Amino acid sequence: MRIGAIADDITGATDLCLMLTRAGFRTVQVMGVPEPDQRLPDADAIVIALKSRSINAEMAVDMSCAAARSLLDAGAEQLLFKYCSTFDSTDEGNIGPVTAALMDVVGAPLAIACPSFPEAGRTTYKGHLFVGDQLLSDSPLKDHPLNPMRDSNLVRVLQRQTALSVGLVQIGTIWQGAEVLRQEFAARQAIGQRILIVDTLTEADLRTIGAACEGMALVTGGSGIALGLAANFVAAGKVTPWQAPRRMAAPAGRSVVLAGSCSAATLGQIEQARAAGLPLLAVDAEGLAAGRATAAELASWAIAQPAASTPLIYSSAPPDTLRGIQHRLGQHEAGQMIEATLAEVARRLRDAGFARFLIAGGETSGAVVAALGVTTLHIGPEIAPGVPWTRSEGGADLALALKSGNFGAPDFFLKAWDLLEPEPVDV
Ligand SMILES: Nc1ncnc2c1ncn2[C@@H]1O[C@H](COP(=O)(O)OP(=O)(O)O)[C@@H](O)[C@H]1O
Numbered sequence: 419m420r421i422g423a424i425a426d427d428i429t430g431a432t433d434l435c436l437m438l439t440r441a442g443f444r445t446v447q448v449m450g451v452p453e454p455d456q457r458l459p460d461a462d463a464i465v466i467a468l469k470s471r472s473i474n475a476e477m478a479v480d481m482s483c484a485a486a487r488s489l490l491d492a493g494a495e496q497l498l499f500k501y502c503s504t505f506d507s508t509d510e511g512n513i514g515p516v517t518a519a520l521m522d523v524v525g526a527p528l529a530i531a532c533p534s535f536p537e538a539g540r541t542t543y544k545g546h547l548f549v550g551d552q553l554l555s556d557s558p559l560k561d562h563p564l565n566p567m568r569d570s571n572l573v574r575v576l577q578r579q580t581a582l583s584v585g586l587v588q589i590g591t592i593w594q595g596a597e598v599l600r601q602e603f604a605a606r607q608a609i610g611q612r613i614l615i616v617d618t619l620t621e622a623d624l625r626t627i628g629a630a631c632e633g634m635a636l637v638t639g640g641s642g643i644a645l646g647l648a649a650n651f652v653a654a655g656k657v658t659p660w661q662a663p664r665r666m667a668a669p670a671g672r673s674v675v676l677a678g679s680c681s682a683a684t685l686g687q688i689e690q691a692r693a694a695g696l697p698l699l700a701v702d703a704e705g706l707a708a709g710r711a712t713a714a715e716l717a718s719w720a721i722a723q724p725a726a727s728t729p730l731i732y733s734s735a736p737p738d739t740l741r742g743i744q745h746r747l748g749q750h751e752a753g754q755m756i757e758a759t760l761a762e763v764a765r766r767l768r769d770a771g772f773a774r775f776l777i778a779g780g781e782t783s784g785a786v787v788a789a790l791g792v793t794t795l796h797i798g799p800e801i802a803p804g805v806p807w808t809r810s811e812g813g814a815d816l817a818l819a820l821k822s823g824n825f826g827a828p829d830f831f832l833k834a835w836d837l838l839e840p841e842p843v844d845v
């Protein structure tokens with residue numbers, strides 16, 4: 419194994435798997451911290467998907483370190499800690515505490531923090547994160563249900579989370595190339611800086627940063643950073659690039675979309691699906707809390723739709739509605755209740771013969787996949803930047819598209835299915 423990665427949520431993990439696959443790596447996604455006797459699959463990269471983004475920092479540290487140790491035991495040459503390209507975290511963590519703990523695990527004196535993913539519009543300039551043309555703090559991420567991002571200055575955000583000294587390497591240094599950047603890393607280390615936010619505007623910058631990180635035991639960032647890291651192994655002849663298939667064989671069975679993301683992209687995708695005439699059902703959060711609505715009813719509604727249709731069940735709500743629900747039910751309580759409900763719906767639909775699931779939302783996907791008993795995902799074709807089709811192993815045999823709430827074009831819920839082939843075709 420060349421790269422062993424720990425992702426703080428499941429859609430982030432599939433995003434990273436797709437990036438590594440694109441770079442020619444045979445990549446497998448494993449769900450949760452492996453059991454001590456669990457043999458990890460043979461692959462160029464293994465990505466362990468955790469659900470550690472929004473939990474308490476101590477638990478996130480424990481899980482991440484355990485995952486790191488299992489990757490190192492399985493021979494990983496370089497560790498990557500993958501978090502969101504919008505740096506989703508709170509003042510308590512978990513990016514800072516997990517980075518610091520992983521640095522201890524591998525004995526790294528310095529780590530970079532590079533969330534940028536220019537292809538998805540995430541860039542960093544003078545340490546400020548942009549989402550498209552907006553500062554992070556002006557973007558829809560300011561209204562995220564669990565990790566509202568209201569400060570774009572990543573040095574400031576990260577410094578609030580860790581006692582380690584956080585520095586910034588600006589774009590001008592990156593443009594001087596990998597060798598100068600490596601010297602800059604050494605100079606920063608010499609003055610006591612331990613974690614460096616690195617500016618990134620383009621894919622070329624990611625490649626330069628990746629090249630400068632060759633041989634570093636630990637790198638942290640979004641999926642974009644994997645581009646350059648993987649290229650190092652290919653250039654060194656350690657990985658023979660593999661061409662991923664453009665379509666994927668999917669098990670026979672009905673299709674459904676379950677959306678628990680309240681991100682602007684998901685809200686737009688729901689409206690496009692509505693306009694296209696997909697059968698749609700909104701989850702009544704307050705009804706669930708009061709026992710007036712149940713997962714069983716939601717699942718029965720989907721089962722009753724025409725077999726050839728793709729029903730869509732969503733809890734997604736715009737910021738004002740969301741704030742009202744959270745005010746009445748509690749932020750985490752509401753989130754967990756909805757995650758548990760959509761997970762239960764998924765389990766019931768699987769039992770009723772649904773085999774093709776499109777799930778919108780990282781936390782939502784984590785809850786659904788756990789409920790379905792899936793342990794491993796094989797990466798299939800790219801639906802949109804950051805979102806591949808996957809096929810499951812462990813639990814039932816399913817085609818799963820796990821969409822980060824923020825990703826995908828408005829017609830994502832309509833077009834994703836076009837990449838699936840009926841069996842038999844090799845995955
Ligand atoms: N109507 C709602 N009211 C309150 N919380 C909600 C509602 N709909 C979804 N949520 C919660 O918001 C969170 C969305 O996070 P996530 O699934 O990671 O989406 P994203 O990928 O957009 O970040 C989940 O915990 C989900 O249960």
Ligand SMILES: O=C(O)[C@@H](O)C(=O)COP(=O)(O)O
Binds near residue numbers: 535640779780824
């Ligand atoms: O890096 C990204 O933007 C994604 O890979 C990701 O982590 C998104 O998280 P969710 O929006 O919670 O799915």
